Amino acid sequence: MGEGRGSNSSSNSNNKPEWLEQYDVIGKIGEGTYGLVFLAKIKSNRSKSIAIKKFKQSKDGDGVSPTAIREIMLLREISHENVVKLANVHINHADMSLYLAFDYAEHDLYEIIRHHRDKVNQSINQYTVKSILWQLLNGLNYLHSNWIVHRDLKPSNILVMGDGEEHGVVKIADFGLARIYQAPLKPLSENGVVVTIWYRAPELLLGAKHYTSAVDMWAVGCIFAELLTLKPLFQGQEVKGTPNPFQLDQLDKIFKVLGHPTQEKWPTLVNLPHWQSDLQHIQGHTYNNAGLYTVVHLSPKNPAYDLLSKMLEYDPLKRITAAQALEHEYFRMEPLPGCNALIPPQPGEKVVNYPTRPVDTGTDIEGTISLQPSQPVSSGNSMSGGMAGPHVMQNRSMPRPMPMVGMQRMQPPGIPAYNLASQAGMGGGVNPGGIPMQRGVAAQAHQQQQMRRKDPNMGMPGYPPQQKSRRF
Amino acid sequence: MAANFWTSSHYKQLHDPEDVDVVHPLDKDRGMTLEDFKLIKLHMSNYIARLAQNVKVRQRVVATAITYMRRVYARRNSDERYRFEIKEILEMEMKILEALNYYLVVFHPYRALSQMLQDAGMNDATQLTWGLVNDTYKMDLILIHPPHLIALACIYIASVQKDKENTAWFEELRVDMNVVKNIAIEILDFYDSHKQITDEKVNAAMNKLPK
Structure with missing residues (x-):
């Protein structure tokens, strides 16, 4: 080299x-x-x-x-x-x-999603969604089991191979923000703001000093929802200028869909700096329990919904890990995920040609x-x-x-x-x-x-x- | 792998001692002996450590810097190494990256040290052992041996010093005690020879480097 x-x-x-x-x-x-x-x-x-x-x-x-x-x-x-x-x-x-x-x-997921949304006006078929998600989790499980946290997962960083030997294989890209989180010399929060706002986990938005690979799983949840609906799940408006992980509008978008976080659901919540300091905005507002399933148009009994909601668990300690997610029921039911995410194994199914x-x-x-x-x-x-x-x-x-x-x-x-x-x-x-x-x-x-x-x-x-x- | 030593580039690149103790022919022509070469690397290690004290960085950072220096020295003759000094540091950063063949992950003995000391019931020897580990960077051990064995060798020396009977503890570990003891002997040999190092010797060795 x-x-x-x-x-x-x-x-x-x-x-x-x-x-x-x-x-x-x-x-x-x-x-x-x-x-x-x-x-x-x-x-x-x-x-x-x-x-x-x-x-x-x-x-x-x-x-x-x-x-x-x-x-x-x-x-x-x-x-x-x-x-x-x-x-x-x-x-x-x-x-x-x-x-x-x-x-x-x-290809990348940003383009694939956009193609479906703006060009063919049709959702991504279930096989492709599941295969992409499985492969993404498979790569992430490898990273996490090696103590690497990516910290910038979003559709444009998830690539999919075009024609050739590896056609339809998902590749996690852009390790510019990734790091090894075993035995850091300083709190990770000193590394500055990480994760693009729409895919940023609530513990980061609330100023957690220490965070784990769970931040990547939150982003995967957001990406999963986006693959299903073709729309970013939480599109908060970013306040720019000073680099600040705390983004009120982003939290607002999340709470509207997932409901108000409580200490019961998330015991360490009260220790997070921005949760404590921003009583007026966050804690003063009461969010109704809207319901994620209406946003993603899935029945609460659907295994896809179950997996998604476990990825979007508020408490990072309870959030599903990549290894656990790979074992989820969703991946064991038809259609089974495959190596080539772009070509469904069943003949006769329409193949989408991505630009x-x-x-x-x-x-x-x-x-x-x-x-x-x-x-x-x-x-x-x-x-x-x-x-x-x-x-x-x-x-x-x-x-x-x-x-x-x-x-x-x-x-x-x-x-x-x-x-x-x-x-x-x-x-x-x-x-x-x-x-x-x-x-x-x-x-x-x-x-x-x-x-x-x-x-x-x-x-x-x-x-x-x-x-x-x-x-x- | 980045977090598992046994699958890391660090492990894959460990050298045999014979490969590290080689004076490049070009340097030999300048009259550089193996002893000179070792002195030069020692001098550079000390220099990096002193520099680090001024800018206040953590020991692991110092250790990584010294390891990079030693890796580069194990690969290149001093002509190539020394061209660094003349131009800007920024340019050197890229040259070092290249000389390291872009392998940047380094595992250090420090990581396992306190846990092992606690396990061995030797918390009181923490400072001594830590100092011993620091001194191992005055040698090429980090290029040759897995870091946990270097840590164990330091603990071994510390237990002898402190008169702590640890045989049973060492035996329970599934490591090759011969390797650990050999590393310990190397460290002790180094301390012996270190007494004989004078500024004149270091300067003489440094003078054999191309200007």
Whole structure:
């Protein structure tokens, strides 16, 4: 791994760094706070696709980002069929940029859910939901039994392999916030805010100093519900600015569905800082016991409902674990979960064809690699979104470390420019419209993405505590 | 694995002592002996520990830093190692990452120490044993032996020092006591030879490094 020392000696910008020679880079497939992601083929094995995640060059005095270090440290150790595979690490010494090469996964749950909601207007079939959930739990059980807590599970970080040997296999991705929680040197809460707000467990929202792998199980519960209904279960409005795990609106959304938490249901509740300090807002309001089953349209007797409600248990100590969940009755009744989540085993059932990721062939990876000393990669767009319409809020509007490939796309499908870009992208390396047109499309797409995302990281610090909290 | 030593990269990468005690041919040409090489690594370990005192980091962090340094030294000749110093630290961070082949997880003897001491009824020897473990980083033991055996070797030395009869306790553990005793002997040998180390010797060894 990481054989390549960058071609330090070369000053010719036409020269590729040595390590890049083994790839044919097709184009950019994503962009986020932490850098860019490119799709590439391995020259020696064209059937194999790789996602190359380029971390932004460190700024003065920052060093390699803690996100990158965490991701490398953990992924270098672990190996599981339901966890994304780190194929290689590359360093370009000339501009001090760092690259992680992953096995490429064509789909992610964010796109799959959106396809069903916005395109085919039809729920995801039961077999697929169950298979995805089982594999997700299987990967998570592996992580948790190895004392790794992911801390950023959400649909866009759950990948599903496209056509090929591993078709329909679920891969947990983005370990930028993950850590080993055995014997931490400091309370985990000092690691800063974790988990995207909609998937954040109540103990985190209420300021727990110590937390466990149960925070991941809460997120899995939210994802399970979203697979069933195609809508995020708890869509709280995030109060941005100061990084704060406490989000009143998010708690409000949760309490409305699951009812008021009580000390009876959750004995350690009263010890949580924000529960104590915010008597007026939280404790002053009485929530009716609305009922999760009406939201997810399941009978309370349905095993799927039973499993879901155990994942969304308030008390983290009582919340079902990944190992227990895998043994749940839901997985032992028809349809049984399978390895290929996308193709139901029964013949005759309709197969949904999910769209492939749009590829921006106009952005060349070499253009982002400097053979001279460090220059931070600019997003090339100073337009930050002021238009937080409802659609914006429903999408990925929260600060997030860049997931491997499931991050903000070039642009949302369904917007006219999409077809153009995706067709161009299908060309697989060719550039049918010529470079200038491509650049134009990409820029336009980028703008829309900016408007839609309203990612505070583009303008404001999103996770400042983590930048500082560099610890092993 | 990240939390299970026996499936970790740390375990898989443990060296045979012969592999660690090798002076690279390029360094040999400069007149560097194995003793010099060990002194240099000792000097670097002490340096890291002192640096860490100034910035107040925990012992496990110090131990990890020293382990990284020793891993790098076990892989490269000092030309490659020394090019680090000249340029910026940030650049070095990436070079170290690369030199470590991106394996960053390290297991330390500290983790099991207090539990084992309690189990052996030796709580009163905590400070002594902890200090012994700290000193093991002045050697390459962490590159060669599983950390729990290093911890046991330190407990073994501490029980001899404290005149504590622990034979039965050690026998109940299912570990190879020969390995534990050999580690203990290495540590004691180190203390013996440490008395003979003078600043002149260290400086002479350091001077054999490429400038």
